[in-house]
Amino acid sequence: MTTETILFYIFGGLAVVSALGMVLNTRNTVASALSLVVTMVSLGAIYLLLEAYLVAAFQIMVYGGAIVVLFLFVVMLLNLSTDEFPPGRQRLIKSAFVIAGVAILVQILIALGRDPLLAAQPGAVPEGYGGYRQVGISLYTDYVLLVEMASLLLLAAIVGALILAKRKID
Amino acid sequence: MPIEPIIKILFIFSVMVMGLAPIITWIERKQSAVMQDRIGANRADLNGITILGLLHPAADVIKLMTKEDMVPDGANRVMHMLSPLIAAVPAIMAFAVIPFGGVYVFGDTTLNLVGADINWGLLYIFVLGSIAAYGNVIAGWSSNNNWSMLGGLRASAQMISYEVTMGLTIVGVFMVFQTLRLTDMALAQDSSFRLLGFLDLYLGLDWGWIDWIRVPAWGIVYQPLGFLMFLTAVMAENKRPPFDIPEGESEIIAGYHLEYSGMRFGLFFMSEFIEIILIAALTTTIFLGGWAVPLLSTDTIINGISSVMGAGFATGLCILIHFVTFLLKVIFMIWVQMLIRWSLPRFRYDQVMSLCWKILLPLSIANIFVTGVVLLWVKG
Amino acid sequence: MLAEYAGVLVILVVGVVVACAMLGIHLLLGPRRKFAGKHEPFECGESQIVSPRRRYAVKFYMVAILFVVFDVEAIFFYPWGAIFQDLGWFGFMTMFIFTIPLAIGLIYEWMKGGLEW
Amino acid sequence: MLPMNHVIALSAILFTIGVLGVATRRNLIVILMSIELMLNAVNLAFVGFNRIWSQVDGAAAIDGQIFVLMVIAVAASEVAVGLGILLAMFRNRDSVNVEEVNLLKW
Incomplete structure (x- = not known):
């Protein structure tokens, strides 16, 4: 494992954990928005590792610095700090959604693992790439x-x- | 892990952050004292030795360290702890891309005196600035205090507004130097041009003394309006007087750091002072030629000294000269900021906002297009 | 490719360590004397009359909207500015046309009073 | 060199999390944030595929990253208008719960 791969797994893990934190946190919407910032910044770091320098900078500037600020402002201005998962029958329907979603994801991941194109290592990038x-x-x-x-x-x-x-x- | 960036980072960190930041709290006190016809900080002493009041920064640190760590009732403890870090760490990180010396050749090795020579160095600083805005708004929100909340909202509204303006005022410099890399910008300013060169170029006047009237090719010469607007925007971004509406003592007590004590407050305080240094270093690098000595290019210095001393020694001495020049310029820009801070009264909030959106933003866009027309016209 | 960014990693580590160390030393050195009333939110000597968890003026939202839009405008300006001399008059006209709708947007907001406080 | 299939897998995982957020949450703000997450997952896929096809016929290809810039512009507009709708909805209903917005007119 090279340093880049290790960094990729660190930032990828951070992105997934904070994305889950955003979706699952029902008690505090401000914390949700801040989790989203962590996701955005980790994605920016992954873009750097993928050698897309300009896009990485813009990702953090616009997504991390502007769009989430707008969310945070609205959450704070309206004081929308709490939310709850839906009750009763709807919970059943939505659980079905979750199961279906995860099932499709597993399918995709299995397919990705078999793809010969993605398994091959990409070559070196041309001069000035990104x-x-x-x-x-x-x-x-x-x-x-x-x-x-x-x-x-x-x-x-x-x-x-x-x-x-x-x-x-x- | 290569050892070279570690040494360079530790060097610039210890000089700029650990060395200069405490000293400018002293500079600020002395400056205000001079301007208000007082003597200023001179009480802290060790056995009666005061060293012009230079012990005050040390006393400050000891005081902040030994205060009680307070978290108000009803506050969000995690975010209350986190927000000073979010404010301080990006301010420190920005120094990685500031060049404190040029590119020197020792035999077959080259020495590039910058922590991280990033292709998009200036954007890196903007990126960090956009992250730093969260520190204040979270501090205000997590404190469970009306004044803090108002201060946090004001701070973030002001910071995001001036972030856009800051970015647009500097595009003119990109257009002149054709780069986003701070090292290249500083290198491009390590030269001079003839002020009256148009006389023999266009009018054919062949006077010998025209060559002698030279102007350093600094950003401020190409972009004087850009320099003024950029300085205004970054000073407003730093939220210090006269733009200190987020912490206006007379209106909202202390704003977002009202409920902070001890070193938690100290980190906010420190990040403001680090940002003063950062602004000084940035304006120096972009507009005032960075480490370049006015009218003496690197080659001139090295050739001049090496004819007497030898090439290796000459390069080493040149590095020293450049670093001292850089430091002097930075201290000059710090002094300019202090001068502005102690001269002007605080603006009203609506004035700060209209300065940003109604004056600086249209002006900076106009500056971009005027620069564009002039550049294309000159280049033919 | 990572070599350029080694400095950034180093200063990230240095900055986080130094800032955390400051907070840590403060936690160790500071006294801890708690009593009722001390940790109440500061409100000029009164107990808190209204909670800060309430609604604030929508103007802040208008500023944030303008910020998002003009931040996106600015990111189109940065690479354009840095390669301006290669693009020449074509690039100049491109950006001029790009700016016109945004200028209209700014003027519209100005006329509608979105910039007033 | 990064394992490319893991990059794309990360994109798929983030997209799924976004979809589940939209499907399960009722707070309009969180739904909008989940949509942002989905856009970001797609951006990651764009950048990753661009890294795989960084050269086409010997010439450097950057189209994926251009698309990311466009997605950023679209996302900014979407958020501005979406949160405007949210404010209007909050004004009329005093809530940002999507299930309470079931009338075409009020």
Whole structure:
């Protein structure tokens, strides 16, 4: 095992544990949101190990630093600190969901273990892979249209959020 | 594990964090005393020796260490403990990418004086800044105190607002230097250009003295507006006066660290001071030429000394000169921040927010496009 | 590939160890004298009138929305700025067009009073 | 070099956790966070597959990472609008429980 592999398992384990913590924590929604931050940061570290440097930075900046802050704000502003699992009959239905989900996951994992393509080691990356230069050149030549679309999408988000939230809450 | 990064990290950590951070608490006291016509910190003594009040930082640490560790009733104990760590550790970690010297060649080995020479060094600092914002908001939330909660919300709203502005004000520098790596930025500033060079380039005036009027090729020369806006944004991000609304004593007592005592408070306090040093080091590296001596490039220094002393010694001496230059510039920037802090009264919250969204953000975007037009025009 | 980041790992360890050590030494050295009332949340001498677990103004949410949107805008600016001179006028126009909708969004929010406190 | 099948497996596990969060929880905020988790799992798969096909016909390929950037932009917009809807819902119903939102109009 190389250092990178060990780090991958550490961060992967951290991501899974904190993701479970987010979903299973019904007592404290703030703690859920903070677990999500841990997941995001661990995923950022895994992107680093996968040599996607720019994406790793943006993952932590936007997901870890911005999106979860927004969640945290809403949780704190509305004081939504608790929640409970559904009672009675619904619990049965949802347990069925859980069992089905885990069963499908096990299927996928078995299939992944057999896949020859994934079992093969990927070769060395080309020079400058995942750095700002390569990503930027690709983004602003081949995918220019996508960038402009993203900007329109963000405009829609600003306007939509403002209209939905503009009235005072209390 | 290679030994070289460990030595470099321990060096910059001990100089910048452990060495400078206690001293600037002293600088701040003395500076305020000078500006308010007082004598300032001079009481702490060992057998009557006060060393200009330099014992005060040590006294501070002893005091903070021996205070009672308090957690208020109804607080979330785990997060109450965790939030000072979240505030302090990213501030410390940012020093890994600050270059405190250039790239030197000793025979066949090269020495690059930076803890971690990351390709996206500046983004690394932004990443840490976005994580550090959690420290305050969690501190405010976990304390179970109205004032703390308000302070935490104010702190995080202010920090996230200025994070965007901080990022956009610095894009002009990326455009000039064409890199995100702090080492490359500092290397690019290790030169100078002729201030009146356009006279013989465009007008054909062949005067000999034109070569002698030189300006260091620093970021501040290319991006003066960017420098001012960046300094404003990072100072607001650090939440120190005049931007200390999250902890405004007269309104919300002490804000998010109201319920903190002893070293838990000390870590918040320390992280603010570490961030002062970080701001100074960052503005120095990006705008003030980093370790570069004004108008004397590395080659000039090494060639000048090695003609007398020999190449190895010359390089070593050059490293020393560069590090001292860097330290002097950092201390100058710390002093500038102290000057601003003790000169200006506190802003109102709405003023801080409109400064960010209504003034700095449009200005920084305008700065980006003006820089772009000028760069493309100059490059033809 | 990991060699570049060794410094980051080292400083992470150093920072966490030093910060934890400070908290630990403080826990050892500090006195522990508990009595009723001392650990009540500080409220200018009064006992707490309202709990801080209540609802706050929605303005903070508006700031956070703007922050998220402009943070995404900023991440498109960083790589663009760093390769700007290679992209030339084409890149300049790309980013100019990219900025227009966001400027409209900012102005809209400004006009609607989303930036007022 | 990382074991690629484990990277993709991690992505699948995170996605499943996200799905289960959406299916079992009733708090709209946690549901939105689970959706973010699912988007992140997909991002991990994008980055992982991009690492496997880092070169196509000798040229460097970066398309997977571009998609991640786009997903980030989409996720930001989604969160902004989703939480706006949540605020509106909270205002009208005084709750963020999805099961209480069963009317098309109020």
